[in-house]
Amino acid sequence: MTVTFRAVVLGTPDPPALADFYRALLGWAEMDREPHWVRLRDPESERSGLSFQYEPDHVPPVWPQRPGVQQMQAHLDLLVDDLDAEAARAAALGATVEEHQPQDDVRVMRDPHGHLFCLFLPGA
Incomplete structure (x- = not known):
């Protein structure tokens, strides 16, 4: 079995808004966007990324x-x-x-x- 680290996930009441902040800060590309989930990744790398998950009570x-x-x-x-x-x-x-x-x-x-x-x- 192989285990590969994929991403850090931050809980937030507004995943798209927080993803927009980190996209601008890091210069990363958006890979997926849904109302309750957004995933970013460094465009220079296929490796781990940063994701944002809906958590209304964060x-x-x-x-x-x-x-x-x-x-x-x-x-x-x-x-x-x-x-x-x-x-x-x-x-x-x-x-x-x-x-x-x-x-x-x-x-x-x-x-x-x-x-x-x-x-x-x-x-x-």
């Missing part, structure tokens, strides 16, 4: 984590070559920069539906 995690509230289960790490420029571009697309930043060469951000992602420089 609750964004709290950052930094603390007991008794919605915990972060996963986040996306996105390599960039210019941290300030890419953080500004992500914000212009609808992301927000988190107040708590654990280190200088990383930007913890939230997508428009509250999922956490980190922009980081090579070597970080």
